[in-house]
Amino acid sequence: MSWWGVKGGGWGMVEEVWRKGPWTAEEDRLLIEYVRVHGEGRWNSVSKLAGLKRNGKSCRLRWVNYLRPDLKRGQITPHEESIILELHAKWGNRWSTIARSLPGRTDNEIKNYWRTHFKKKAKPTTNNAEKIKSRLLKRQHFKEQREIELQQEQQLFQFDQLGMKKIISLLEENNSSSSSDGGGDVFYYPDQITHSSKPFGYNSNSLEEQLQGRFSPVNIPDANTMNEDNAIWDGFWNMDVVNGHGGNLGVVAATAACGPRKPYFHNLVIPFC
DNA sequence: AATCCCTGCAACCGCCAACGT
DNA sequence: GACGTTGGCGGTTGCAGGGAT
Incomplete structure (x- = not known):
């Protein structure tokens, strides 16, 4: 038919x-x-x-x-479910924002999952004030995104200049300091992207693994700990995202070397798992 | 066996913002 | 600045399949 x-x-x-x-x-x-x-x-x-x-x-x-070839098929895992719940509590029905934190999952998939699994349990919010608040949040979020896009463009340019050596030395430096304070997995939180996306310690086994971006979430960072020092990380992680597969630094570097372009903000993927 | 109901999911629709002319 | 086009997003619809009655 x-x-x-x-x-x-x-x-x-x-x-x-x-x-x-x-x-x-x-x-x-x-x-x-x-x-x-x-x-x-x-x-x-x-x-x-x-x-x-x-x-x-x-x-x-x-x-x-x-x-899309990078789509993850199959059931939503309990881990993904907890992320969805957490992010929905934070962001509301901003499915595309939530989806960016779940590589391989689409906004449609998450939306459907939420509707079938949680909507009935959720309190209906017919309150008008809620709607207005949501709209204001959306506008604010959009403004933030625009600013970040501009920042990212500048950072990508800086990244080109700094080169790979700088990144590796930063990674090593960060790794040694994080291992001394107990390490812990990396946590990527959407909100932090808007301020910084520097990873908060990680316990990957090797530098290569870190470069491949294979981290898992554990610690929810305090937004207050974010600062401008993380600028280089912004460029680094976001370019990782540009690649779209959360990982190959070679491709990332190649992508970064492609010169000025519109940042792929909508393709931002913050690997949670 | 027939039907009803529920769930999961693909797809469509309307709105909105960005962008180009 | 106005207007048309394009793409992204969230809401909604409709179908298929499976379980319950």
């Missing part, structure tokens, strides 16, 4: 007809091929370039929620 939508046109006019409903394997294949050749973005040109009778929104959604 399939559905067809009509785009644009006036009385008696059909400008373009979009297919709707479930995606077929062939459509998936075409979309994957399109992204492989042209990369993500420019979704509205998919229909022209890939021969797909789907609108841009539909293509983007299909890719983001289903076809």
